[in-house]
Amino acid sequence: MPGETITIQAGQCGNQVGFSYWQQLAQEHGLSPDGTPSAWPHDTKYEFIDYSRRAPTDGPANQEASGSSSSGNGNGAIRPLSSRRNQTSYRDDNPELFFTISDADRYTPRAILIDLEPSVISKTLHCMPMFNPRNAHVSEQGSGAANNWSNGYRYGQEHIEEMVNLIDREVDKCDNLSHFQLIHSVAGGTGSGVGSRILEVLQDRYTSKKITTTVSVFPSNDKTSDVVVQPYNSILTLKRLIENSDGTFVFHNDALNNIENLLHLNHASAQSDGISGRTSFSGANKLIASVVASISNPIRFPGYMYTSIESIMATMVPTPELKFLTTSIAPFSTLATHHKYVNEYDMFLELSDDRYKSVILNNNNSTETYYLSLMNFLISPKHLDRREIRKGILKIQERTNFPSWASRTIGVVQGKQAPFVTDRVLQGIQLSNNTAIVELFEKILRQFDMLAKRKAYLNTYCEENSVEEVDRVAGVFAECRETVQTVIEEYKACKSINYLEDDDLDVNMN
Ligand SMILES: Nc1nc2c(ncn2[C@@H]2O[C@H](COP(=O)(O)OP(=O)(O)OP(=O)(O)O)[C@@H](O)[C@H]2O)c(=O)[nH]1
Numbered sequence: 001m002p003g004e005t006i007t008i009q010a011g012q013c014g015n016q017v018g019f020s021y022w023q024q025l026a027q028e029h030g031l032s033p034d035g036t037p038s039a040w041p042h043d044t045k046y047e048f049i050d051y052s053r054r055a056p057t058d059g060p061a062n063q064e065a066s067g068s069s070s071s072g073n074g075n076g077a078i079r080p081l082s083s084r085r086n087q088t089s090y091r092d093d094n095p096e097l098f099f100t101i102s103d104a105d106r107y108t109p110r111a112i113l114i115d116l117e118p119s120v121i122s123k124t125l126h127c128m129p130m131f132n133p134r135n136a137h138v139s140e141q142g143s144g145a146a147n148n149w150s151n152g153y154r155y156g157q158e159h160i161e162e163m164v165n166l167i168d169r170e171v172d173k174c175d176n177l178s179h180f181q182l183i184h185s186v187a188g189g190t191g192s193g194v195g196s197r198i199l200e201v202l203q204d205r206y207t208s209k210k211i212t213t214t215v216s217v218f219p220s221n222d223k224t225s226d227v228v229v230q231p232y233n234s235i236l237t238l239k240r241l242i243e244n245s246d247g248t249f250v251f252h253n254d255a256l257n258n259i260e261n262l263l264h265l266n267h268a269s270a271q272s273d274g275i276s277g278r279t280s281f282s283g284a285n286k287l288i289a290s291v292v293a294s295i296s297n298p299i300r301f302p303g304y305m306y307t308s309i310e311s312i313m314a315t316m317v318p319t320p321e322l323k324f325l326t327t328s329i330a331p332f333s334t335l336a337t338h339h340k341y342v343n344e345y346d347m348f349l350e351l352s353d354d355r356y357k358s359v360i361l362n363n364n365n366s367t368e369t370y371y372l373s374l375m376n377f378l379i380s381p382k383h384l385d386r387r388e389i390r391k392g393i394l395k396i397q398e399r400t401n402f403p404s405w406a407s408r409t410i411g412v413v414q415g416k417q418a419p420f421v422t423d424r425v426l427q428g429i430q431l432s433n434n435t436a437i438v439e440l441f442e443k444i445l446r447q448f449d450m451l452a453k454r455k456a457y458l459n460t461y462c463e464e465n466s467v468e469e470v471d472r473v474a475g476v477f478a479e480c481r482e483t484v485q486t487v488i489e490e491y492k493a494c495k496s497i498n499y500l501e502d503d504d505l506d507v508n509m510n
């Protein structure tokens with residue numbers, strides 16, 4: 001049975017992205033900002049089939065098309081009315097995996113909001129009173145972590161009990177918790193530093209059977225001069241992601257800006273964003289929100305495949321080291337006017353277009369990109385055209401490099417469009433695990449090296465003013481660098497035919 005997801009959003013970026021994300025989830029489940037549900041639109045064309053009563057093999061089109069080795073199970077999509085508390089009307093979705101539902105039928109996000117400065121969280125609670133204010137942790141000083149990972153980490157360490165209490169309280173409200181999701185930026189102080197400490201705690205305290213994923217925003221390279229130490233913060237955070245996350249969805253602000261520029265989304269999205277206002281992030285945050293919400297579509301609107309985060313991650317992450325996932329959005333599908341031009345096949349081609357990826361691929365075309373896994377989510381209110389999907393799969397397989405040890409399978413999730421969303425006909429995202437992530441990590445290492453070789457600003461990470469302390473911090477940084485380098489090497493090595501016949505592995509197994 002699919003379990004609940006608890007979301008932890010930390011820092012300005014985490015909370016702003018989180019705000020867009022919850023806005024989208026609320027819209028899809030027909031919830032008003034204060035958490036009151038709308039009546040389920042029964043007259044909608046939305047079709048729901050109880051696949052739990054069918055053998056997996058009689059499912060609709062995509063099964064043979066996707067042929068995944070680790071498809072989702074066919075768990076009951078319809079549950080008895082009695083299992084839903086005090087609901088006045090029957091619903092076909094699964095909002096309770098992401099929201100708690102009160103006896104008065106009010107929905108509250110299973111979310112914990114953390115920031116060291118209060119403004120974003122205050123606005124969130126004001127604009128969306130559905131959030132539980134008791135789940136907000138704001139520093140009493142309210143001054144932020146000054147773009148310094150160590151300040152954030154230290155604060156996280158000092159206040160870890162309060163944060164664990166918030167998490168425990170949410171965990172206690174779950175019947176079958178399966179997933180923690182951290183939303184944050186890797187480059188500031190709070191989302192990166194407090195986020196790192198939280199990842200460690202999640203790993204220590206709630207390890208068994210729970211999956212931890214992160215939605216991690218990487219800084220724009222063009223703007224690194226704004227905050228010189230971003231490469232330090234990124235490396236320190238990356239080490240915790242490598243050691244404590246089961247899967248990281250990577251969003252690079254430069255790539256998001258490129259997509260936005262292509263679409264001129266800025267203009268459209270800046271109009272009604274209650275929190276980011278007319279900042280340059282509002283369009284980017286909507287893109288992230290749309291992608292992350294789409295990934296959980298088959299969990300929230302269940303069918304017969306990929307109905308749990310476990311099944312999605314099992315397909316996407318072949319080994320614990322190779323877990324940095326790129327996403328892609330078929331952006332034109334978000335514009336109602338373009339629908340008539342887009343069918344399933346066109347959508348597949350758009351999703352494979354490097355320009356629409358959340359990480360910039362093959363910037364210098366110096367290396368070939370290999371795909372370790374690839375999955376397309378198509379979300380529509382109607383049945384999809386199997387022939388067009390099949391044509392799309394063949395085309396993508398023809399164009400894509402897979403390492404010889406990896407499956408050439410292209411997973412296809414036929415998601416169901418929420419009946420409350422009426423302005424879209426076909427929406428698509430792609431999830432992939434590919435080797436181009438190395439370029440992003442190498443770039444961060446190069447920027448890190450430029451700072452580290454001169455020990456620039458190292459003193460701002462020190463706990464005291466002494467040569468020994470500077471050397472200690474330099475040592476810690478070098479260790480983090482090495483950890484990141486290991487992942488780079490792993491992504492390079494996995495292109496090889498012999499990747500799975502690793503010598504060290506053989507030695508350990510003997
Ligand atoms: N996509 C996106 N990026 C953001 C947003 N807000 C900040 N960033 C990026 O995140 C990085 C800075 O992280 P913040 O989240 O502002 O920092 P913080 O976690 O609040 O930490 P401190 O303010 O230092 O305590 C920079 O690279 C910003 O460009 C946002 O709403 N969306």
Ligand SMILES: [Mg+2]
Pocket residue numbers: 011012117144145188190
């Ligand atoms: Mg901040």
